[in-house]
Amino acid sequence: MKKNRAHLIFTGALAVLTLFFLFRNVSNVRFLETIKQADFRFLLISLLVLFLFIMMEALSLRTLLKSFGFQPGLRRIFRYALADFYVSSITPGACGGQPTKLYFMSRDQLPLGVSSLCVLLFNTCYHVSMLLIVAAAWFSGALQPITTHPALKWLLLYGALIQLSLVLLFITLAFSKTLAPGLLRRLIHLLTKVRLIKKPEKWLARLEEQTALYHSGSSYFKEHPGVLGKTLILTTLHLLLLYSLPYWVYRSFGLSGVSFLHILFLQAGLTIGVESLPLPGGLAANEGSFLIVFANVFPQSLLLSALLLSRGISYYLGLIIGGISTWFLNKKTQKITVPSLSRSKSDLRQIPTKKSHVMVQ
Numbered sequence: 001m002k003k004n005r006a007h008l009i010f011t012g013a014l015a016v017l018t019l020f021f022l023f024r025n026v027s028n029v030r031f032l033e034t035i036k037q038a039d040f041r042f043l044l045i046s047l048l049v050l051f052l053f054i055m056m057e058a059l060s061l062r063t064l065l066k067s068f069g070f071q072p073g074l075r076r077i078f079r080y081a082l083a084d085f086y087v088s089s090i091t092p093g094a095c096g097g098q099p100t101k102l103y104f105m106s107r108d109q110l111p112l113g114v115s116s117l118c119v120l121l122f123n124t125c126y127h128v129s130m131l132l133i134v135a136a137a138w139f140s141g142a143l144q145p146i147t148t149h150p151a152l153k154w155l156l157l158y159g160a161l162i163q164l165s166l167v168l169l170f171i172t173l174a175f176s177k178t179l180a181p182g183l184l185r186r187l188i189h190l191l192t193k194v195r196l197i198k199k200p201e202k203w204l205a206r207l208e209e210q211t212a213l214y215h216s217g218s219s220y221f222k223e224h225p226g227v228l229g230k231t232l233i234l235t236t237l238h239l240l241l242l243y244s245l246p247y248w249v250y251r252s253f254g255l256s257g258v259s260f261l262h263i264l265f266l267q268a269g270l271t272i273g274v275e276s277l278p279l280p281g282g283l284a285a286n287e288g289s290f291l292i293v294f295a296n297v298f299p300q301s302l303l304l305s306a307l308l309l310s311r312g313i314s315y316y317l318g319l320i321i322g323g324i325s326t327w328f329l330n331k332k333t334q335k336i337t338v339p340s341l342s343r344s345k346s347d348l349r350q351i352p353t354k355k356s357h358v359m360v361q
Contacts, residue, residue, distance in 0.1 A: 011283065043249075050317065054085060085322040155285075174221075274286045274289055
């Protein structure tokens with residue numbers, strides 16, 4: 001948590017600097033007047049879209065966990081998703097969200113072998129969905145403002161290559177019987193050498209147990225691809241909701257000349273380029289790219305206001321809500337029993353059944 005506070009301070013400082021440079025030459029009175037022009041009804045829709053965006057992640061995780069016989073309460077998983085959003089928003093390249101989610105799932109006594117595989121497969125589906133949406137955007141011709149820009153076209157290519165590399169890595173980790181356990185063993189040995197782990201044999205024994213769970217899960221998903229298909233649909237909806245947010249801001253200003261899909265595709269192309277940058281929330285790069293990409297969508301007099309509303313809802317509001325939720329989540333641990341853990345090691349392959357259910361409210 002101390003490290004998260006440091007990330008939060010750095011993110012706050014970077015956000016202040018970004019907003020200062022963006023609005024340093026803008027009249028506050030004139031800016032507030034343009035904000036007041038926004039139709040509150042469409043802004044309410046954007047708030048609902050943000051809620052559904054986070055809900056799709058929760059439903060994706062629940063789908064994967066249910067396939068193992070675990071059935072955590074949707075409210076609890078929604079809090080995991082909020083914690084993921086919060087920590088991802090304050091760490092470079094969104095690198096802290098998934099470990100945070102695993103930390104809270106582990107505290108709730110969900111087996112690490114199960115939770116880590118579910119998070120890994122969610123990430124795989126997430127990145128596949130992103131690539132599919134951006135591919136559709138490219139074929140539609142909507143990304144021309146990006147592909148013709150001297151800097152943004154390389155950022156788009158960089159983002160696509162990073163996403164493709166992550167998909168290949170996650171698939172290998174999920175379904176290889178040696179790569180993930182081997183990497184974890186090396187990590188344990190390294191931590192033992194630097195004296196951060198004092199009893200490596202205990203950690204290695206636990207790793208063997210969790211590896212059995214992990215392998216039983218990957219075998220299960222190979223035999224039941226429908227679970228991953230359903231998750232892929234949910235992660236695609238998850239991203240489509242996020243990418244649609246600038247459209248509702250666009251409509252809030254009474255504008256209607258540009259189609260829903262065109263704005264959604266522009267946001268998808270913008271996001272894939274900046275998401276993998278080593279900046280918390282893509283700060284500065286995201287705002288600068290928005291002003292370039294949407295210059296022909298919003299009138300110049302409304303462009304900064306559109307940026308503030310769009311980022312305010314999709315990033316800053318989610319950051320605040322996620323931070324508050326994570327604080328409460330950290331204060332209260334849900335103790336649960338896991339019937340699967342009482343089985344013998346020879347029976348671990350039978351874990352993915354629909355007989356045992358674990359409820360987490």
